[in-house]
Amino acid sequence: MADISANFLGIKSPNPFWLASAPPTDKKINVLRAFEAGWGGVVWKTLGSQVKNVSSRYSAVNYNGSRVMGFNNIELISDRPLDTNLREIEECIKLFPDRAMIVSLMADNTRESWHELIKKVEDTGAHGVELNFGCPHGMTERGMGAAVGQDPEIARMVVEWVMEKAAIPVITKLTPNVHSVVPTGIAAVEGGSNALSLINTIQSVTGIDLDTFVPNPYVAGKSVFGGYCGPAVKPIALKFLATISQDETTRKVPVSGIGGISTWKDAVEFMLLGASNVQVCTAAMKHGFRIVEDLCEGLNNWMDEKGFATINDFIGKSVPTLTHWEDLDINYHHVAKIDQDKCIHCGLCYIACEDTSHQSISLAYGKPYNTYAIKEEECVGCNLCQLICPVENCITMEVQRKGEEYLNWKDFQRLGMALNDH
Amino acid sequence: MILNNRLSAEEYEANFSDIHPPFDKKEAALVEANRCLFCYDAPCIKQCPTSINIPKFIKQITTDNIKGSAHTIFDSNIFGGGCSRVCPVEKLCEGSCVYNLMHEDPIPIAKLQRYSTEKAIKEKWQLFNRKPSTGRRVAIIGAGPAGLSCAHGLSREGIDVTVFEKEAKGGGLMTYGIAAYKVTPEFCQDEVDFVTSLGGIKIEYNKELGKNISLGELKVQYDAVFLGIGVGLARQLEIPGEDLEGVVDAIEFIYNLRSKTFNQIPVGDKVVVIGLGMTAIDAATQAKRLGAKEVTIVYRRTQEEMPCTQVELDIAMLDGCTIKWLAAPKEVIGEEGKVTALVCSVMELGIADTSGRRAPADTGKTFTLEVDMIIKAAGQTPFKQLVDQNDLQNAGGKLVVKNNATNIDSVFAGGDCVNGGKEVVDAVQAGKDGAKAILEYLAMADSEVKMMNEIEPSAFNSFQNPVPNL
Numbered sequence: 001m002a003d004i005s006a007n008f009l010g011i012k013s014p015n016p017f018w019l020a021s022a023p024p025t026d027k028k029i030n031v032l033r034a035f036e037a038g039w040g041g042v043v044w045k046t047l048g049s050q051v052k053n054v055s056s057r058y059s060a061v062n063y064n065g066s067r068v069m070g071f072n073n074i075e076l077i078s079d080r081p082l083d084t085n086l087r088e089i090e091e092c093i094k095l096f097p098d099r100a101m102i103v104s105l106m107a108d109n110t111r112e113s114w115h116e117l118i119k120k121v122e123d124t125g126a127h128g129v130e131l132n133f134g135c136p137h138g139m140t141e142r143g144m145g146a147a148v149g150q151d152p153e154i155a156r157m158v159v160e161w162v163m164e165k166a167a168i169p170v171i172t173k174l175t176p177n178v179h180s181v182v183p184t185g186i187a188a189v190e191g192g193s194n195a196l197s198l199i200n201t202i203q204s205v206t207g208i209d210l211d212t213f214v215p216n217p218y219v220a221g222k223s224v225f226g227g228y229c230g231p232a233v234k235p236i237a238l239k240f241l242a243t244i245s246q247d248e249t250t251r252k253v254p255v256s257g258i259g260g261i262s263t264w265k266d267a268v269e270f271m272l273l274g275a276s277n278v279q280v281c282t283a284a285m286k287h288g289f290r291i292v293e294d295l296c297e298g299l300n301n302w303m304d305e306k307g308f309a310t311i312n313d314f315i316g317k318s319v320p321t322l323t324h325w326e327d328l329d330i331n332y333h334h335v336a337k338i339d340q341d342k343c344i345h346c347g348l349c350y351i352a353c354e355d356t357s358h359q360s361i362s363l364a365y366g367k368p369y370n371t372y373a374i375k376e377e378e379c380v381g382c383n384l385c386q387l388i389c390p391v392e393n394c395i396t397m398e399v400q401r402k403g404e405e406y407l408n409w410k411d412f413q414r415l416g417m418a419l420n421d422h
Numbered sequence: 423m424i425l426n427n428r429l430s431a432e433e434y435e436a437n438f439s440d441i442h443p444p445f446d447k448k449e450a451a452l453v454e455a456n457r458c459l460f461c462y463d464a465p466c467i468k469q470c471p472t473s474i475n476i477p478k479f480i481k482q483i484t485t486d487n488i489k490g491s492a493h494t495i496f497d498s499n500i501f502g503g504g505c506s507r508v509c510p511v512e513k514l515c516e517g518s519c520v521y522n523l524m525h526e527d528p529i530p531i532a533k534l535q536r537y538s539t540e541k542a543i544k545e546k547w548q549l550f551n552r553k554p555s556t557g558r559r560v561a562i563i564g565a566g567p568a569g570l571s572c573a574h575g576l577s578r579e580g581i582d583v584t585v586f587e588k589e590a591k592g593g594g595l596m597t598y599g600i601a602a603y604k605v606t607p608e609f610c611q612d613e614v615d616f617v618t619s620l621g622g623i624k625i626e627y628n629k630e631l632g633k634n635i636s637l638g639e640l641k642v643q644y645d646a647v648f649l650g651i652g653v654g655l656a657r658q659l660e661i662p663g664e665d666l667e668g669v670v671d672a673i674e675f676i677y678n679l680r681s682k683t684f685n686q687i688p689v690g691d692k693v694v695v696i697g698l699g700m701t702a703i704d705a706a707t708q709a710k711r712l713g714a715k716e717v718t719i720v721y722r723r724t725q726e727e728m729p730c731t732q733v734e735l736d737i738a739m740l741d742g743c744t745i746k747w748l749a750a751p752k753e754v755i756g757e758e759g760k761v762t763a764l765v766c767s768v769m770e771l772g773i774a775d776t777s778g779r780r781a782p783a784d785t786g787k788t789f790t791l792e793v794d795m796i797i798k799a800a801g802q803t804p805f806k807q808l809v810d811q812n813d814l815q816n817a818g819g820k821l822v823v824k825n826n827a828t829n830i831d832s833v834f835a836g837g838d839c840v841n842g843g844k845e846v847v848d849a850v851q852a853g854k855d856g857a858k859a860i861l862e863y864l865a866m867a868d869s870e871v872k873m874m875n876e877i878e879p880s881a882f883n884s885f886q887n888p889v890p891n892l
Contacts, residue, residue: 064484065456344520347462368465368518390459391524 002303003310004296006040006277008254009169009194011127013040013100013277016311017267017295020258020279021045021104021130021173024289026078028088032095037289038296041100043279044089046077046132047117048106048144053079059206059216061232070232071282072206074217074224076138077106082120090124101125102171106132106144111161118165128168130256131159131193133184134175134200136227146200149175152187159191171256174198174240176233181240185250196244197256197279199237201227230282234260238273245274245319262291264298271311272318330412331403335379336360336386338372342394345369349385349395357384376400424668424795426688428713434684437711441603441737442507444536451537455483457521458529465518466531471851472499476515480534492542493549495535500574501567501850503539504596504613506532508604509847510700512733543616552621553580558864561586561644563631566594567846568837569650570617571853572860577622579861584644585623588630592618594652595838596846598677601704603711607680637812641832645867646860649821649828649835650853651808653843657801659696663754664798668761672697672705672799679708690795692716694764695743696751699729702799703738709797710741717743718791722750722769727779752788754796764791802843809839826852826859834860 006016019025019034021043031042053075061070078085093101103126107113121129133149140147148154155172162170172188174181176199185196203225208215215223237259244250257275261267262283270278283291299311308314338349338361350372353361360378364371374385386395429437445451458480466476475494482491495502511517511532519528542549558581562569565587573583591597592614596605618625629635631651640647656671658664668690679687693714695706698721710717719738721728724747728735738745748769755763768787775781804819815822815829820842826834836852838844 065452344523345461345465346459346520347464348459351462363463368468370463 002300002308004299004303006311008100008256008277009128009171011041011100011102011169012098014038014098015040015292015296015299016271016277017041017292018043018100018102018256018277018279019284019289020281021102021132022281022285023073023075024281024284026080028092031088031092034284034289034292035092035096035099038292039099039289040277041102041127042092043102043104043130044085044126046104046106046135047082047085047121048077048132049108049113049142051076051079051138054219056217056219059226060230061206068230068282068286070204070206070228071230071285072204072217072226072228073201074137074219074226077104077132077135086120086124089121089126093125100127102128102130104130104132104173106135106139109143109148109158111164114158114161115165118162122166122168126168128171128194129162129166130171130173130197131162131188132173132200133158133188134173134177134198136175136177136201136203137225146175146177146203149173149184149200150178152183155184156187156191159188159193163192169194171195171197173200173258174244175200176202176236176240176259180243182243182247182250185244186247189249189253193253195254195256195276196250197258198244199233199240199259201229202233202236204228229260230286231260231262234266234269238269241270241275242273242319242322245316246322264295264302267295267299268302268314269318271315273322274316274319276311276315326409328408329406330409331401331405331407332399333402334381334397334399335376336374336381336383337396337398338374338385339394339396340371340373342391343372344391344394345372346390347372348388348390352384352388357382361385424688424690425713427685428689429685431685433713438602438684438708440606441601442533442536444540445533451483451534454530455480455534458484459520461520465520466515466529469514469518470498471514471845471847472505472854473851474498474502474515474535476531476535479538480529480531483534483538488538488541489547489549491538492547495539496542496549499847499850500571500617501596501613501846502535503543503616504567504593504605504610505847505850506536506539507609508596508600509845510731510734512731514845514847543612546616546619548619550574550578550620552577555582555622556580556864558582559584559644560646560648560860561640562648562650563635563640564594564650564652564837564839565589565592565614565625565627566650566652566837566849567596568652568839568849568853568856569594569648570614570623571850572648572650572836572856573623573853574617574620575854575857576860577620579857581622581861581864583623585625586629586631586635586640587625587627588633590627592625592627594650594849598680599673599701600680600846601676601708602680602684603707632808632811637830637833641830644832645864646832646834648826648853648856648860649814649833649839650837650849650856651805651835652838652849653802653804653819655803655805656798657803659751659798659800661751661753663756663761666754666756666761667759668756668794669754669796669798672701672797673802675705675797676701676708679712684712687712689714690793692791692793693718693795693797694791694793695719695797695799697721697799697801698735698745699799699801700734701802702797703730703734705797705799706738706743707741709795710743714795717741718793719743719745720749720751720764720766720791721745721747722782723779724748724771727771746791748782749789750782750784751796755790761794761796762792764793764796765789766791802838804839804842826856827863832863834863 018041026045057075060068063069107117135145139145172193254276257270258279389395479491479494516528562585593610597610689712749766753765769782771780772783806819836856837849
């Protein structure tokens with residue numbers, strides 16, 4: 001059995017799965033249920049200035065019958081009294097001393113407010129704090145949340161205020177509502193932040209009610225931009241994470257990966273791109289805390305299979321494989337191949353290629369089943385047919401290199417090689 | 423003993439309730455609709471005689487465009503509602519669904535088709551607009567699937583259609599010849615109303631060709647005539663004892679069952695059904711459901727050659743019917759004029775006959791079944807006498823047509839009366855084809871008239887038509 005325990009800035013947890021700062025970590029009852037279910041840690045829902053939440057708060061994007069492919073919320077930070085939250089945090093730590101307890105913070109924009117809040121949180125025995133520079137709705141109108149994260153200089157200043165006071169590790173959570181997360185990431189690290197976490201939610205409008213004409217979520221005839229999360233945002237999160245893992249300043253600190261993680265596979269992908277642990281929210285909101293069981297078991301089995309003894313053995317392993325386009329090997333070429341024994345004659349590969357790609361699949365009429373085959377000389381190896389084929393391993397990509405040697409675009413130009421003639 | 427009123431009202435209701443219940447919730451329909459792969463040049467379309475764009479109508483269910491979905495179905499098959507209930511989809515659309523090739527359940531196309539069409543019929547959606555009347559008039563004989571499909575196709579193009587129907591209700595075999603657990607009389611009526619709601623279609627009931635209407639008169643009164651008269655005579659066994667009391671034909675048995683209340687239909691204790699086509703299954707299962715104690719189906723070939731589908735056979739087996747394979751009726755025995763037994767010859771399969779199936783041959787051995795009712799379902803024969811009387815070219819009673827045109831000018835035909843008896847969906851397509859043929863015929867007639875009208879003045883006026891001067 002592999003060791004899946006995690007050590008993030010000295011904060012230990014039996015597994016690398018934390019619940020992200022969100023409604024599931026808003027109260028003692030939720031957090032105790034999460035710990036009982038087996039979660040390694042929680043980031044307590046953001047504490048800070050007093051707010052009031054509205055109804056409704058969530059909306060979702062469904063896809064082809066699958067519900068909550070994407071999830072959106074307009075909930076603000078915790079609307080419970082600060083003292084209640086602090087007391088409950090303390091109680092949870094005492095009941096589950098082996099789990100990580102991080103507290104998310106978003107104080108008013110003054111040094112004093114931050115110092116006062118940090119003092120109170122540290123008194124609970126919490127293991128660390130996470131600075132919420134990412135909330136994209138509501139709080140931004142008061143100059144907080146993403147409004148801080150979107151401006152590296154403000155972020156640096158707030159991190160510096162925090163570091164003046166904090167005795168426990170500080171994680172800065174980054175907003176994806178920027179062209180690049182790297183500038184704020186650098187500012188936070190230079191400001192002294194011990195770690196980064198990303199991504200927070202992405203500003204969104206998930207949909208509009210075609211009867212009322214009001215976007216959702218609906219609040220008395222109006223709506224606001226919300227924060228998008230769930231499986232739909234995972235690819236965006238992975239990209240932002242990769243940029244943090246590639247930058248020479250930000251890669252020096254541990255990163256907690258967030259953004260649409262639903263399965264152990266998702267978690268492994270984040271860790272392969274440099275996350276030291278991961279945070280989960282939407283998947284738990286959709287299925288309950290019990291999903292942590294398979295997160296742990298799946299990770300464990302995969303690590304055993306790959307021969308990884310600890311999670312540190314694979315964290316960041318995929319980062320070096322992300323390169324610049326101009327360094328890609330132009331001589332690499334593969335073409336699609338259809339396994340006629342597996343083909344079910346649905347024609348999806350054909351019509352996709354014929355209408356939208358390179359007319360590289362032939363159709364031989366049959367009643368009722370047509371036969372489809374690849375025209376190898378036309379195939380550019382784009383993968384489209386393989387991606388849409390509903391049968392596992394029916395379409396495979398066969399490597400047919402154009403040349404033995406590695407050849408990149410720069411060399412290609414330098415050698416004056418011929419472009420495509422179509 | 424042959425008795426009616428064998429069961430309680432509740433038992434009748436349970437026995438004749440919908441055998442393929444519809445989706446009870448939108449969510450359930452969506453699960454299946456979303457499984458559809460949306461195949462290109464889909465096998466299911468090719469296997470549908472009416473070529474319904476199945477992937478499209480299913481996709482439209484998933485996009486909450488039920489009206490569009492219903493339009494897609496009805497545009498190809500105006501009996502799309504009824505077909506969703508009675509089609510042997512296991513050998514048509516669903517039988518070719520690509521999921522079968524993955525050894526997974528096919529998409530329940532019929533059930534999804536029912537989902538969209540049922541809503542359209544219930545809500546009385548007007549999915550088609552009739553073109554303004556052209557003043558052309560067509561008579562159709564038979565308000566079954568072929569006739570009404572033809573009527574709908576013609577009326578959409580502005581033809582005024584009168585349908586003559588010998589029965590008191592429309593729908594043809596849908597209404598009178600199919601098991602009650604597949605379609606209810608109410609549904610059949612709603613479907614006929616749905617078809618005629620387009621406008622331009624008048625149905626005159628209780629009008630029968632050769633009795634109170636004649637082809638000659640119709641030819642004079644209308645621009646064209648379409649015959650959708652179906653088949654309807656039970657094939658006789660031509661064995662001794664066939665005329666004994668208790669020997670009935672399946673068509674009549676089902677006709678009665680569909681036109682009266684269930685408790686009015688008498689059925690024996692020990693019933694034998696002869697034949698193994700769809701009608702035989704419908705007769706056997708319904709005899710059992712009416713309260714017969716034993717139902718035995720006698721078929722002269724084996725399961726390999728049976729004309730019904732496995733799904734249909736399973737219905738009969740699950741209803742508790744017994745099948746005697748390789749058995750052919752030889753003689754009906756009776757006492758006091760009533761059936762008491764059926765003597766059957768034991769058959770064996772020889773070489774292939776003209777149908778391509780191995781022909782059964784008598785082994786000389788026999789066995790006897792004690793019975794009190796025999797239902798003959800050994801096929802149906804066309805109205806040979808009727809078509810002969812009207813000088814319609816036919817082959818053994820089946821009308822001979824070319825592009826749906828008979829040998830008589832302006833008289834067209836399609837459906838069972840041409841093909842000898844196929845599925846409802848085949849009749850619907852024949853009606854569509856007939857409408858197309860009639861429209862082409864009328865267009866040609868129109869253009870001839872137009873040419874006549876144009877040639878005369880232009881012949882005297884070179885300004886209007888300078889071509890002749892060149």
